Amino acid sequence: MTxxxxxxxxxxxxxxxxxxxxxxxxxxxxxxxxxxxLYPPLEMMTALGLVPYRIFGDMRESITAAxxxxxxxxxxxxxxxxxxxxxGKYDFLDGMVMAHACDPVxxxxxxxxxxxxxxxxxxxxxxxxxRKRDVGxxxxxxxxxxxxxxxxxxxxxxxxxxxxxxxxHNEQRVLVRKLYELRRPDPPLISGTETLQTIKAVMSIxxxxxxxxxxxxxxxxxxxxxxxxxxxxxxxxWGSVIDDVSLIExxxxxxxxxxxxDTCVGTRAYxxxxxxxxxxxxxxxxxxxxxxxxxxxxxxxxxxxxxxxHMADLESRFSYLKDCAEGWNVNAVILQSVKYCEDxxxxxxxxxxYLDSLGLPNTYLEHDYAEGSLAPLRTRVEAFLxxxx
Amino acid sequence: xxxxxxxxxxxxxxKTMYPLRAKVDESYQKSxxxxxxxxxxxxxxxxxxEGDVILKAMDLEIVYPENYGxxxxxMGVAQSYLDRADADGFPxxxxxxxxxxxxxxxxxxxxLNGEIPPEAPMGGMPKPVLLLSSxxxxxxxxxxxxxxxxxxxxPMWVLEMPTPGxxxxxxxxxxxxxxxxxxxxxxxxxxxxxxLLGKRMNWDxxxxxxxxxxxxxxxxxxxxxxxxAKPCPMHSRDFWSSMAPGLFLLGDLKDTLxxxxxxxxxxxxxxxxxxxxxxxxxxxxxxxxxxxxxxxLGFFNKLAERGWNFVIxxxxxxPPIPIDLTNISGPLERLARFCFQFNVGYFEGALREGxxxxxxxxxxxxxxRDWKCDGAFLHPxxxxxxxxxxxxxxxxxxxxxxxxxxxxxxxxxxxxxxxxPVDALNKAEPFEETMEHYREVRRKEGFDW
Numbered sequence: 095m096t097x098x099x100x101x102x103x104x105x106x107x108x109x110x111x112x113x114x115x116x117x118x119x120x121x122x123x124x125x126x127x128x129x130x131x132l133y134p135p136l137e138m139m140t141a142l143g144l145v146p147y148r149i150f151g152d153m154r155e156s157i158t159a160a161x162x163x164x165x166x167x168x169x170x171x172x173x174x175x176x177x178x179x180x181x182g183k184y185d186f187l188d189g190m191v192m193a194h195a196c197d198p199v200x201x202x203x204x205x206x207x208x209x210x211x212x213x214x215x216x217x218x219x220x221x222x223x224x225r226k227r228d229v230g231x232x233x234x235x236x237x238x239x240x241x242x243x244x245x246x247x248x249x250x251x252x253x254x255x256x257x258x259x260x261x262x263h264n265e266q267r268v269l270v271r272k273l274y275e276l277r278r279p280d281p282p283l284i285s286g287t288e289t290l291q292t293i294k295a296v297m298s299i300x301x302x303x304x305x306x307x308x309x310x311x312x313x314x315x316x317x318x319x320x321x322x323x324x325x326x327x328x329x330x331x332w333g334s335v336i337d338d339v340s341l342i343e344x345x346x347x348x349x350x351x352x353x354x355x356d357t358c359v360g361t362r363a364y365x366x367x368x369x370x371x372x373x374x375x376x377x378x379x380x381x382x383x384x385x386x387x388x389x390x391x392x393x394x395x396x397x398x399x400x401x402x403x404h405m406a407d408l409e410s411r412f413s414y415l416k417d418c419a420e421g422w423n424v425n426a427v428i429l430q431s432v433k434y435c436e437d438x439x440x441x442x443x444x445x446x447x448y449l450d451s452l453g454l455p456n457t458y459l460e461h462d463y464a465e466g467s468l469a470p471l472r473t474r475v476e477a478f479l480x481x482x483x
Numbered sequence: 484x485x486x487x488x489x490x491x492x493x494x495x496x497x498k499t500m501y502p503l504r505a506k507v508d509e510s511y512q513k514s515x516x517x518x519x520x521x522x523x524x525x526x527x528x529x530x531x532x533e534g535d536v537i538l539k540a541m542d543l544e545i546v547y548p549e550n551y552g553x554x555x556x557x558m559g560v561a562q563s564y565l566d567r568a569d570a571d572g573f574p575x576x577x578x579x580x581x582x583x584x585x586x587x588x589x590x591x592x593x594x595l596n597g598e599i600p601p602e603a604p605m606g607g608m609p610k611p612v613l614l615l616s617s618x619x620x621x622x623x624x625x626x627x628x629x630x631x632x633x634x635x636x637x638p639m640w641v642l643e644m645p646t647p648g649x650x651x652x653x654x655x656x657x658x659x660x661x662x663x664x665x666x667x668x669x670x671x672x673x674x675x676x677x678x679l680l681g682k683r684m685n686w687d688x689x690x691x692x693x694x695x696x697x698x699x700x701x702x703x704x705x706x707x708x709x710x711x712a713k714p715c716p717m718h719s720r721d722f723w724s725s726m727a728p729g730l731f732l733l734g735d736l737k738d739t740l741x742x743x744x745x746x747x748x749x750x751x752x753x754x755x756x757x758x759x760x761x762x763x764x765x766x767x768x769x770x771x772x773x774x775x776x777x778x779x780l781g782f783f784n785k786l787a788e789r790g791w792n793f794v795i796x797x798x799x800x801x802p803p804i805p806i807d808l809t810n811i812s813g814p815l816e817r818l819a820r821f822c823f824q825f826n827v828g829y830f831e832g833a834l835r836e837g838x839x840x841x842x843x844x845x846x847x848x849x850x851x852r853d854w855k856c857d858g859a860f861l862h863p864x865x866x867x868x869x870x871x872x873x874x875x876x877x878x879x880x881x882x883x884x885x886x887x888x889x890x891x892x893x894x895x896x897x898x899x900x901x902x903x904p905v906d907a908l909n910k911a912e913p914f915e916e917t918m919e920h921y922r923e924v925r926r927k928e929g930f931d932w
Contacts, residue, residue, distance in 0.1 A: 163875055167865055194646055197622040204648070204840040208876070222618040222625055223641055227671070231645065231664040238654050343789040357496030392641050398671075400679045402636045432869060434576050440626035441632055443572035460574060466694050 101314035102288055105307060109339075115299045116147050121366040125247070126413050128212075130175060130202070131195035132363050132386050133220050138240055139191075140301050141259035142247045148297040149184065150337040150359075151175045153463050163205040164327055169198035169434050170463035171335050177211040189246060191215030191239070194388040198435050214246045223392040224384040224427040233379035233425045240375075255334035256374040262301050263368065269308035270296070270364035276315050277353045278422055281324040286314045286331070286342040286352025292358050294337060325351045327479050328423055332415065332445070334355040334438045341461070342470050345428065346474045354422040356415060362387050365414075387414060400474040408448045415445075416452055426450045428475070432463045449473045455482045493762050493787035494718045499746040502727035506734040506742075507550075510606040517544040518609035523680065526608065526637070528624040530617040533822040534642050535732045536696050536814075537669065538615070540689035541676055545615075546608045547731060548587075548627075552580030555587070556777045556897040558604040564590065565897065571633070579866035579897035581627040588634040613679060614639040618646075619826065620799065640675060643668055644826055649833045649841040665819035673815075687815065693814040695736040697821060700802035702743040703729045707801060709750045710760075710794050711854050716753035718760035719771050719793035720783055726800050759792065766790030767857045767918055770850045772797050772877060773870050775862065776894045782904040791913060795854040798846035799870065803819030804828040838880060843873035848880050851887050855932040857918040859889040867896045886924045891915045 099107055106117060116126045127144045129136070136146040151174025160177035178184060190212045191202035203217045221228035222304040244251055273292065276283040284311055292311050296304035316323065327350035336342065336357050345352055355361055366385045371377040383391070397404040418424065427449050442458050448454045457478045461467040518524050518688060523702040524544040527534055538545050558577075565588025569575055573585050590600045591610065599607035613638050616625040625641045632639070645661040668707040673684050680741060710717050725746065728739045759765050771793050776782065783793065803825040811817045826842055832849060846866075851859060859881055863871035874891065881887040894902035925932065 161875065162879055165863055165868070165871055165875055167863075168868055168872060171662045197620075197869055198872070200646065201840075201843075201869070204844070205876055207648070207839040217651055219645055219647050219651070221645075222622070222643055227667050228643070234656070234660045238651065238657060242654070306610060389626070390622060392629065394639070398675050398678070400638050400675075402632060402634055402638050404636060407632055407643065431574075436577055436621075436623045436624055436868075439574040439577050440581075440623070442574060446572055446628060447633070458572070458574075460576075 101310040103291040105295040105311055107124055108298055109291040112294065113186065116145055119145055126186060128187040128190045130192050131199055132358050132384055132388065133193035133195045134191040134218060135236060135382055137256060137259040137368065137378060138251065139254045140262065142243055142251055144247065145300050147187065149175050151463065152178060153338045154465050156289040163209055164202065169432060169435060171432050172198045172202040174463060176206060177237050179206060184210065187212050191216050191218060193218040194220040212335040216242050221383065225283050225397055229379050229383055232383045233375050234425045236375050236379055253374055257370060260368050260370060260374055260377065266301055266305050266308065267367050267457055268297065269305055269365040272312055274354065274361065276312065280328065280423065281322045282351050283321045285322045286337045286346055288301055290336065290339050290359060292340055322351055325349055327351065327482060328353045328425050329418055330354045330356065330415065330427045331430060332423045332427060332434045335359060340465055341430065344472055345475055348472060349479050351383055354418045354424060355443060356387065356418065358388065389441045408444060412445060412448045419452065419454060427454050429456060431460055433460050486606065493784040494720055494767065495760055495762060497717060497721045497746060497749050497759065499742065499749045500721045500725045503728050503742045504747065506739065508605060510733045514544045514546050514609060515606035523612040524609045525613045525615055526611040527615040528617045529730065530615065530642055531619055531822055531825050532696055532732065533617065533644065533818065534615050536692050537673060537689065539732055540685060540692045540871045541680065541734055548584040548608065549580045551608055552583040552897055553777050554604050555583050556899060560602055560604060561897045576866065578623040579895060582621055583897055584627065588631055592634040611637045613637055615642065617642045617644065619644045623869065633664055633861065638679065640672060642672065645828065649830050649839055652827055652830050655836060661823055662816065662819050665823060666815050669815045669818060676892050690814045692736065693817050695740055696732060697808065698738050698912060699729055699736065699743055700804060701805050702740065702747050703802045704805055706743065706747050706750050707795065710752050712754040714757065714759035714765035715768060715792050715794035716758055716760055718787065719796045720780060721760065722796055725777055730800055761787040761792045763788055763790045765792045767915065768792055768855055769793045769855065769858050769860050770795050770847055770856045771860045771862065772847055772874065773862045774896060775866055776898045776902040779902055779904050782907065785908055793808050795850040798843060840873055840876050844877045844880060847877050848884055851881055852885050856887060858914065859920055861891045863891065863893050865893065865895045865898065865901055885930065886921045886928065888917045888921050
């Protein structure tokens, strides 16, 4: 075996050829389970000896096969994922867990299940809100998922094994947050582009290997002297999935440091730990339903209130962004979304209003999840950076 | 035979459809009058009976911004509301109905201090005391009402309907878990309403409302069953004209039930007398899917002249397949089971046939097969993606399973320019050849139509 690379170099290699490692593991007898979006509980898969592997699209590849299953005017990210699946690029998967993460992903799941055959497939319903009853029914959903996974691997999953797995995944969450700490200084010690490459790499390999990679990256970044340069703009990026560095690279080349994000290949997956409850499913249910900050989830200031307080509502939905902006000394925000993402689209006026109230300059960008669609955005980004000085 | 568009001569309209159609206008008018009399009004998403039964029992006026979006589009005022929504920063790709509602709310709240805009068609939508959303079918239907907080301080409630996968529904404990969840959700919703309105639920009235709803939907379902006859006695236009009172529980429910019973009788007479829903000979039987081009319904007359009879249509606007609820005593559990049946009523068949898109898509295979269709007319709606997502799957499934070809003509729910009836008519003749071809293929493969 040749000596493997380390740290950022390894992260970049995995980012570029992300299925290589799990294919190696497959030849060693490991079973690989794909999952789309953040809602399937990875801890359960790890605890059963399965390797969770996050499904992404490819904004550099034309969509040709997915037209058989999804319309053109539809979430281009979901279309791209399905397209890759229908072209056989996820054939190495032994199974797939898809969730009612949002409306397009829910519908993509039904199409995926028909057209792409894996030995195991489970569709997990996810409630829209986060009331106690929602968490309860979601826990029931996790129980059913556990039973199907147990049946697939042919062994029972004990609470102790699941708790052990939760600890390992929590360790990953802690490490990612440590990585993000390195973006607080000015200039940040690690760029937005490098962070995205690292996170995507971590989502492509077994959790313990991911933890090792994160430790290597953190050590390397702390020691190096050739990190990002100081720039006037320190940005927060909010919005729908960013699984390709093109957008972040373009923004960073335009003269900004992207120092924090609120996206699902970033903070949303890692910002809080799963609580180790007596029945581990309680902690998992609460974490995955109530703590992942995706706008697909209905959040309200006070459940059952008979009069709405607009600012309290906005605080309940967006105050974590204020914390991020303060903690990372952000001076402007870019809101971005793939076209046709309604969950993010409906948030835009309210979020802009909230950011305005904080005095944070902001702009909204929309793209087609295609590399070519980013070029016209460069001028807008440059103009925005010029305005904020 | 020449027929003027809109005159309806090519389609034998049902006389019993008109009283049902009239209930839509009456309903809007009644809401405005009720508001003037100080009665609280609720803005509700189409909730497939889950919330409406309760709101009716609480004697609340309900208006539906989704419906109203269609009305604004048809009456030519939607564009000004869409422009306002754009100006307020809502992305243009969002659901067209929602953007219409944002523009309307912006005009009402920012400029008119809560008064109904004078240009608003059909009396307008009065300022609500409650926004009742639902997560059935799409996220837009709760994200939209949440975003209305930008304009108004009305409280909001999200009714939730579980959405299991086809095979997952039949796993141990899943069905009961879903029902228990819905029952608890509804119970809490009632408690909330009582607090909001300062009055108690009349449970006897709720029970009666539920029973009337079940009966209305049962009769409505039976009408569709009669349409399996050859020739089909009722064209889709009559379905669309008469669906709102059943879908939205409009008007006095006893009267609504009588209207549907009258319709059943008329359709039954037609079946007995071999009378068709179209004037010309029925040459092709079609299933239509998704919302029709409301503003260009006369287009169907042209197709009727060619012998196209639309014999069944979109699953999402039909009542659930009836289920036996006689042993279920409480109105909330009956309501929960009834509404869940709408969502999952076709799942057993889908599982049996290996289809994984159990709602939206699979019911159209049942329709096409049981109603003996020669073709499917698919109408994707550009800004209503949730209703259009299943269409490629549906098209593929109809061909895979029953050799039924599809004709796809794009349109939209508010942008009327996107539907081109001339282009659609140009495609009619070649599609007839396709339908003939596949009729032959089906015969050779042993299908019975």
